[in-house]
Amino acid sequence: xxxxxxxxxxxxxxxxxxxxxxxxxxxxxxxxxxxxxxxxxxxxxxxxxxxxxxxxxxxxxxxxxxxxxxxxxxxxxxxxxxxxxxxxxxxxxxxxxxxxxxxxxxxxxxxxxxxxxxxxxxxxxxxxxxxxxxxxxxxxxxxxxxxxxxxxxxxxxxxxxxxxxxxxxxxxxxxxxxxxxxxxxxxxxxxxxxxxxxxxxxxxxxxxxxxxxxxxxxxxxxxxxxxxxxxxxxxxxxxxxxxxxxxxxxxxxxxxxxxxxxxxxxxxxxxxxxxxxxxxxxxxxxxxxxxxxxxxxxxxxxxxxxxxxxxxxxxxxxxxxxxxxxxxxxxxxxxxxxxxxxxxxxxxxxxxxxxxxxxxxxxxxxxxxxxxxxxxxxxxxxxxxxxxxxxxxxxxxxxxxxxxxxxxxxxxxxxxxxxxxxxxxxxxxxxxxxxxxxxxxxxxxxxxxxxxxxxxxxxxxxxxxxxxxxxxxxxxxxxxxxxxxxxxxxxxxxxxxxxxxxxxxxxxxxxxxxxxxxxxxxxxxxxxxxxxxxxxxxxxxxxxxxxxxxxxxxxxxxxxxxxxxxxxxxxxxxxxxxxxxxxxxxxxxxxxxxxxxxxxxxxxxxxxxxxxxxxxxxxxxxxxxxxxxxxxxxxxxxxxxxxxxxxxxxxxxxxxxxxxxxxxxxxxxxxxxxxxxxxxxxxxxxxx
Numbered sequence: 201x202x203x204x205x206x207x208x209x210x211x212x213x214x215x216x217x218x219x220x221x222x223x224x225x226x227x228x229x230x231x232x233x234x235x236x237x238x239x240x241x242x243x244x245x246x247x248x249x250x251x252x253x254x255x256x257x258x259x260x261x262x263x264x265x266x267x268x269x270x271x272x273x274x275x276x277x278x279x280x281x282x283x284x285x286x287x288x289x290x291x292x293x294x295x296x297x298x299x300x301x302x303x304x305x306x307x308x309x310x311x312x313x314x315x316x317x318x319x320x321x322x323x324x325x326x327x328x329x330x331x332x333x334x335x336x337x338x339x340x341x342x343x344x345x346x347x348x349x350x351x352x353x354x355x356x357x358x359x360x361x362x363x364x365x366x367x368x369x370x371x372x373x374x375x376x377x378x379x380x381x382x383x384x385x386x387x388x389x390x391x392x393x394x395x396x397x398x399x400x401x402x403x404x405x406x407x408x409x410x411x412x413x414x415x416x417x418x419x420x421x422x423x424x425x426x427x428x429x430x431x432x433x434x435x436x437x438x439x440x441x442x443x444x445x446x447x448x449x450x451x452x453x454x455x456x457x458x459x460x461x462x463x464x465x466x467x468x469x470x471x472x473x474x475x476x477x478x479x480x481x482x483x484x485x486x487x488x489x490x491x492x493x494x495x496x497x498x499x500x501x502x503x504x505x506x507x508x509x510x511x512x513x514x515x516x517x518x519x520x521x522x523x524x525x526x527x528x529x530x531x532x533x534x535x536x537x538x539x540x541x542x543x544x545x546x547x548x549x550x551x552x553x554x555x556x557x558x559x560x561x562x563x564x565x566x567x568x569x570x571x572x573x574x575x576x577x578x579x580x581x582x583x584x585x586x587x588x589x590x591x592x593x594x595x596x597x598x599x600x601x602x603x604x605x606x607x608x609x610x611x612x613x614x615x616x617x618x619x620x621x622x623x624x625x626x627x628x629x630x631x632x633x634x635x636x637x638x639x640x641x642x643x644x645x646x647x648x649x650x651x652x653x654x655x656x657x658x659x660x661x662x663x664x665x666x667x668x669x670x671x672x673x674x675x676x677x678x679x680x681x682x683x684x685x686x687x688x689x690x691x692x693x694x695x696x697x698x699x700x701x702x703x704x705x706x707x708x709x710x711x712x713x714x715x716x717x718x719x720x721x722x723x724x725x726x727x728x729x730x731x732x733x734x735x736x737x738x739x740x741x742x743x744x745x746x747x748x749x750x751x752x753x754x755x756x757x758x759x760x761x762x763x764x765x766x767x768x769x770x771x772x773x774x775x776x777x778x779x780x781x782x783x784x785x786x787x788x789x790x791x792x793x794x795x796x797x798x799x800x801x802x803x804x805x806x807x808x809x810x811x812x813x814x815x816x817x818x819x820x821x822x823x824x825x826x827x828x829x830x831x832x833x834x835x836x837x838x839x840x841x842x843x844x845x846x847x848x849x850x851x852x853x854x855x856x857x858x859x860x861x862x863x864x865x866x867x868x869x870x871x872x873x874x875x876x877x878x879x880x881x882x883x884x885x886x887x888x
Contacts, residue, residue, distance in 0.1 A: 245403060819883070
């Protein structure tokens, strides 16, 4: 073979669109790319200005960096897919910064945001010199190749200081208030709101920025209840310590305490993790200078764990909806002593001088290599260690308080007796008698609480056991459903019209499988731990959710459930779990009542009605079953009392206690408006 010619790969102008408009998913990300370039150019400030045109179709980005000379423009800006910054991964800038750009594609995506772009740069190495390049993207229309279009580099004089100005003209993306707020947040978080010295500041000249900047820069770190500091060395060894609100170290951890992989080191780059956790409660902030509302508003902007790479933030880590360390998931599974993205602010700082981590082409996050996954694992392990320490401390505190309570009561009584001894004789007898009555009442209350505790521990054991078996039964139930579908499909193919002899039992199997799935889902649904926290509860929403979960069971029992509401949104102070306990036990009672021999309505009905009466929410639950018979109305609330076959006698006891815990009351009607049992629950509404 002989070489007859040579050629090189050519690019059509459409390639610019692929690398431009389609590379950056959000318009604000293109702006951020140009700001990041300013950081690499050793700028101290970079201003993004939207004020030049009312239509916001002109955007300027001005920095105070070192600018670019002719060689940097020709061999830097005009070369796509490669960055001179990546040639020497450990080379620092004049100010000692490690460059963050590594592909040279981000600037193209940003420049393509407008119909044209103007670059004006004043190199520090050539005082008084100005270079200008105008990128008119319309010139590529009708051209065959990208290299067929050339851009003129103009040279002139200037009295301005070194720096680079980029003007985007005819910006196609519309920056409404929402987009501007997102851009403002990204610019403010770009250089770290934690007070770390970066020597760089991004400024946005647009409506609302100053207000948002004040909110971010106010910083409420001193109001945190506790703080985690963790470190990962270049050798892959971790350590951590926990500090209280007084900034005192309360716990320390070595690598073996943190890592879930024994003594093996993490295969990741060196990193530092800091997390501030806030207890957003009135009690906590009663002694603080800041208000809970101020801190909550601040966290709504900066909350979550951000990732800083070479001093600049990398999205989307820490963005709303991007919980990359799964804090909210861990809290949902076990909420006690675990922070969420709503009540904490944190950062993971990585220098990576050896360039082990690689950002994606669109600059939205890192390619999830082993090094990145190990970095993430380190951060999650450190959070898990913190949660375990906090939980252990809470358990110790509860046990100490439990053991201390009787002694505290004894000392209080002794002190009262001493006070009575010092009183005039005529007051001693009645006071002593009153104190003894209080003691006896307290002992009776303690006994009732101990009995209730034993009862609910037994119920909790039954509930968790049922949930465990329900979880394990999910797979075999799904397999049964798959097999029924397979049998149906093959029988139809093989038997044709004769399939009708199997149709009824197969359909029954399908319905039974659906019912079993519904039965299995209920205990798992009800035992979700995050439902037990005190909060503002939308009762209507809870009722709808319970009815949805019960739907397969109600269909299987041929029960028609309806809900009527006078007021769509009624809120109470309490927990989702307590409201669910009320509705679930009423529904369970109805299902069991309809299975009694004396229950034979043509159409089984359950109706739940809610309405507001004064400052109370009334929940009316009724059915058309056999009603309450063979038991006194007052006795239905007693534990263990039931007339239903298969009933436990605990359902209405739980209802009574749940309603009492919510500050309400409940009454029963043996035969109500539908002919069966009726229950009316009254709960105090939450104030505005």
